[in-house]
Amino acid sequence: MGSSAAVGVALAAVVGSRCPVPVLGHNGFGLPGWVGAADVVIAISGSGRSEATLSALEEADRRGCRVVAVGPPDSPLAHRAERARALFLPVAVVDGRPTRASFWALLLPAVAAVRTLGLLPPAEGPDAVEAAAVRLEDLAMRCRPASETFISPAKVLALELAGSLPLLWGTTALTAAAADRAAGQLAANAGYPALLGTLPDAAGAQAGVLDGMFGVRRAGGGAGADDDFFRDRVDETEPVRLRLVLLRDQAAEHPAVTRQAEAAVTAAAERAVAVTELSAQGPSRLERLASLVGLFDYTSVYLGLALGLDPTPVAAARDLSSPPTPAMGET
Structure with missing residues (x-):
């Protein structure tokens, strides 16, 4: 969910519509009913604590899916991936950096996993990763x-x-x-x-x-007949x-x-x-x-x-990410 959801959308776009199997994002809790043992589930969380991602990983393990997890080391996601014997791809975490700044750190391991499965065209190989990095460096220089x-x-x-x-x-x-x-x-x-x-x-x-x-x-x-040409426009906003x-x-x-x-x-x-x-x-x-x-x-x-x-800070996101638990009997 959140930044990780954008990573899932981007991964599907990079794979492209000509992929021999569907690559679909899922941003909710658990997994769709059609996901089964023949499928690969890539669980991505920038914080490693997303309840939706954790529930998807656990459900994938119960259904016998092959599972790849991408997130910070020593996180709930890492620990649950270990229990599920899933492939865990760690992402470096920088203290104080919001998870939305980890877009590429989350996307590229997922791209590597999809490439290992043979689902990426040759044009999206390691050279493409290097070219993307060069492109981002050029933008960083021009936009400094x-x-x-x-x-x-x-x-x-x-x-x-x-x-x-x-x-x-x-x-x-x-x-x-x-x-x-x-x-x-x-x-x-x-x-x-x-x-x-x-x-x-x-x-x-x-x-x-x-x-x-x-x-x-x-x-x-403001251009109609009732518009007062001589009105005071000093306090008007665009x-x-x-x-x-x-x-x-x-x-x-x-x-x-x-x-x-x-x-x-x-x-x-x-x-x-x-x-x-x-x-x-x-x-x-x-x-x-x-x-x-x-x-x-x-x-x-x-x-x-x-x-x-x-x-940097998004107070509303913090408020919405941890809503209060309803009291007993409250609906």
């Missing part, structure tokens, strides 16, 4: 705090998002996974909401927001406007989705809705994922700082 705003793509994107309601649309499973991670990071690091969608479904399910109160209606607000953020992956987009993405840009422009297009970079899925995930990781931090927030 000392960089001028016009040099840092993360600072530019943070300024674009500030004051808007981002509508994040992916065009492939890979960019949808990046959008999912981006929305989580914006919420955690900046306390900032975002709407999520994936083309082609989003074109029908979410297109209405372009004509809604944050889209064309807000663009036309209205929150929609911003369409398209996460593109031209190397893998279906032609119909490409046409939909282009139509979305046109429709947004006709409604005075701002558009940001971001393209995944690199030949492998891992590198393309890194190019978008890394960008939004930095963007979310800069947006939080711009809003006067400390990106």
Whole structure:
């Protein structure tokens, strides 16, 4: 759950739809009824204490599944994996670092496990991992705090998002996974909401927001006959406007989705809705994922700082992760 759920979505996207067996994420307690002894269960937890992950591991052990666990050493997950005789892949833990910062530390062991099972294409081998690391290092250099705003793509994107309601649309499973991670990071690091969608479904399910109160209606607000041209505007704030953020992956987009993405840009422009297009970079899925995930990781931090927030602690997450146990007789 939480950051680990984003890792599961990303793992399925890296494996791809042409995998001979389904790779599916499960973010709840226990396991779906169809999971059996012929299946492999990868239990992932950045804290090693997730009750949902622990329950999934225990259920997988009861059903005779092959189990791989990814998490911190000397954690409840590690101990239960040992009891279940599961393969445990330890993740280094840095004191004081939130688990959402362990995205790559959790994803890469899971990728290695899937590769060992023969489910990854050759293009996603060790060279792809190295290329993703180089891509992240390049982003770290360009997005470092000392960089001028016009040099840092993360600072530019943070300024674009500030004051808007981002509508994040992916065009492939890979960019949808990046959008999912981006929305989580914006919420955690900046306390900032975002709407999520994936083309082609989003074109029908979410297109209405372009004509809604944050889209064309807000663009036309205040321009009617009742508007007082001479009113005092000093204390007025800029209205929150929609911003369409398209996460593109031209190397893998279906032609119909490409046409939909282009139509979305046109429709947004006709409604005075701002558009940001971001393209995944690199030949492998891992590198393309890194190019978008890394960008939004930095963007979310800069947006939080711009809003006067400390990106590290999330008090609400602590409150919701350990809800009080109902008293006896309470329903």
